[in-house]
Amino acid sequence: MYKNTLLIIILFLTATFAGADDLVTCSEIVPMRNRYDKISITDFGGVGDGKTVNTKAFREAIYRIEHLGRIGGSLLYIPPGVYLTERFNLTSHMTLYLASGAVIKATQDTSTWPLADPLPSYGRGRERAGGRYMSFILGDGVQDVIITGENGTIDGQGDIWWNLWRKRTLQYTRPHLIEFMNSEDIIISNVILKNSPFWNVHPVYCSNVVVRYVTILAPPDSPNTDGVDPDSSSNVCIEDMYISNGDDMIAIKSGWDEYGLAFGRRSSDITIRRITGSSPFAGIAIGSEMSGGVENVLAEHINLFNMGVGIHLKTNIGRGGYIRNITLSNVYIENARKGIKIAGDVGDHPDDKFDPKALPVIRDIKMKSIWGEKILQPGLVKGIKNAPFINICLSDINLNGPYKARTRPWECSDVKGSSLKVSPWPCSELIGSLDGTCFTHM
Template sequence: MNFFFASPAALALLLTSPGATAADQPRPNLPAVKAPSFRADTLSILKFGAVSDGLTKSPAIQQAIDAAAKAGGGVVLVPRGHWLTAPIELRSNVNLHLATGAFVQFSNQRADYHLIKTSWEGVDAVRNQAQIYGKDLTNFAITGRGVFDGDGGTWRIVKKSKLTESQWKRLVESGGVTNEKKDTWYPSASSLKGAAIPEAFYLKPGKEVKDYEDIKDFLRPDMLVLERCKQLMLEGVTFQNSPAWSLHPIMSEDITVRGVTVLNPEYGQNTDAIDLESCKNGLVEGCTFDVGDDGICIKSGRDEQGRKRGMPTENFIIRDTKVYHAHGGFVIGSEMSGGARNIYAYNLTFMGTDVGLRFKAARGRGGVVENIFINNVNMKNIVAQAVIFDLYYMAKDPVALVGESAAPPVIKAEPVNEGTPQFRHIDIRNITCDGADVGIMLRGLPEMPLRDIVIENAVLQSDKGLVCIEAENIRLKNVTLLSKNTMPVMEVQNSKDITLDGIKYAPGATLLMRVTGDRAKNVKLANTDTKAAKKDLEFGDKVSKKTVTISKL
């Protein structure tokens, strides 16, 4: 069997981080990612009558793709210029190449799009077909240095609170409609009608695609969807202004995404950069993402449908990538019902994201997320948590709204069943964060704690330090929690077998650690200067002082 290893340069970076040694670094040992290859034959879209004026909508790109495929494959060249097109479909054995300066603009005429049965947010759905679509394809690519623009404003709903007063005024004057409260803008009455229907995009039993025509404008297309495809590559291209999710490979394998840029407005709802859903064997490297929803997102279906599909996202390396505005920098979930495993993420930078490393699920999801290795992550100006594991995700958004309590909800135990999610065997090393609300938040379920999580070599500057709820076998080593709110630096609730080794914090902290909950057990504090705090420990009701053992420096 062939194996794919990180490059020598990447491994050198892994092994030269502060505190890292060759012995304690997990190394990617995954199946080789099969790259596509193509005939040298090249077809220019100019041969098919394309006009570079940004005004003349032409089928030339699609015609060139079809002609190349019919001839056995090759390269379709989109030269420098401004090209207007309706949605396109990719073909096997074809490399769609955008030259430097090529700007492909997708039509803003909603009639150019048609509804299809598909999957979105992990369930069977009806949506407008993606602007770039491929299904059951093998050996294909999109390469070059050009730009795809999805004209997302044609489709997106916009909340008044997301814009300045002048921006809102211009938007309303541009057309469309607003709701009764005048606080949300919709591009059309059809869009407004769809928004009033709970989970309108679901393909409900007894319904057909044609039954959704009256809310068609609400069912935004993704920019790129690749369904059940193999041996594909996205390289060098910029994807911007997507109506919804930007890059969505689903149930596909042998995926290479290299040097890609995704740009969407910060207010753009559901404009994830890349969603790898139920995919197998891949590499994402050297990318830049700045979007209105999650940046790098791992998914595998939602609830019963996801469990029935039973296809985890597995065997991926994600490296050398920057994420600017996004809900989460690197995210697993919340639609992870098919599971996720064997994922290596390293050399990542997050700047201004709501959350840095985000693992989320909820009761009803089911699925197992395991064997996740994260190394060398630098974060700055994180709005909420630098690191969060949350199995109670649907209970509270990580970014509290104005006037909303930030206190965690009270969680009651429920029976374990196939809908109980599990996160375990996760290793995070060598991370920094300059500015966050919470450094580390771990929140499992009373019936299914978070398990076997290691966080080692971290320096986190945040308002609050550690919050650990319903967790088991958690190990923090050489972690610096420079929290402004030192009452306490660390909160441990209903958790057991917790090891806090070599914890550093700002001198003069009011309280180092509070332990609460009648299920708290076996909390170890080692190699930590407890005397630097005004008070070292505080216990809740029914918590024995023997719950915590302190090993002196």
């Protein structure tokens, strides 16, 4: 199945990106670096037979990179084969390079999986109170780290975690596949990420992060397998990707209620470009955990198929924070329950200590050149009483319903905005006069 999927991906990306605009790329944020010191996992006893557990080999190889300190860093080469391993940590100034046919596969013994403290901006695990399982591949406090190769695979073998979650027997939050914390100058490129236990890529408290030419795959019913979730991070570039998963394809976050407000680190200056995929949830999402604030986001040239929601900005009372200066353009959506959703009643709370008077600010949201087919409801924009969403700007939007099927009209409340050339006709709250600010620079 995955071979056929990858063939479709390659053909689609070739057709889609060949005519893309010549725009600023991720390489301007973090340039790719060559490593002149190269070692192989087989130098440390690694065996790619799919049965041998290679945890010792990975940890010894990375220990060698960390303590030898070669000028310019070191590259750890993973040759073709299936390398089963427990989780491991990365170190600064290293490249993890997966050859074509190389697979790094997580073991499935959850009883030995170590725990980590909850993130301070969340105050607890995202799924369960208390700590959380450590991510399969983790870089904490590192810089200049690259995960790349020849489209080798990192396989989280998440089905055992998904089943434990469905049975409600997990005591802690499931592990991410790849996580970087308190880190900078990170590149993830030219790899396939498959069957993550929880979120696939989670840069949190990071700066200068590039995720490009990555394929993310998980079954549509796999719970919470978000694709890429920048979280309280800045200068992030995500581009040229295919994602087919069980939750939001890309979700920007910045902390949860009173914990995110106290931590106070925003997500900002994020570019998302040329993303294709499908999900029962959202294609491009912001929130619902956004208490540290999210601003200066550009998402463009997005192709979404068989979606729950195409574009979803989500928040709730008690969040505080803000979502502002967001631009989404050149988005195609085919077969979705909702084309656009901006809502102030989405998401739960970490505990009962949140302040219901901490109301989020949602403003300066610009959406242009968005079109779709087989959309059951073109849009829903519902703000919060006493905290309306303002300056919601819609331009050149055409979201058609299914052939001969009844579609729901736009729904709006507690929102102010303007629109230009929008079909079906939006609700009255979004038909304000064009005062010159809404469509500036659109």
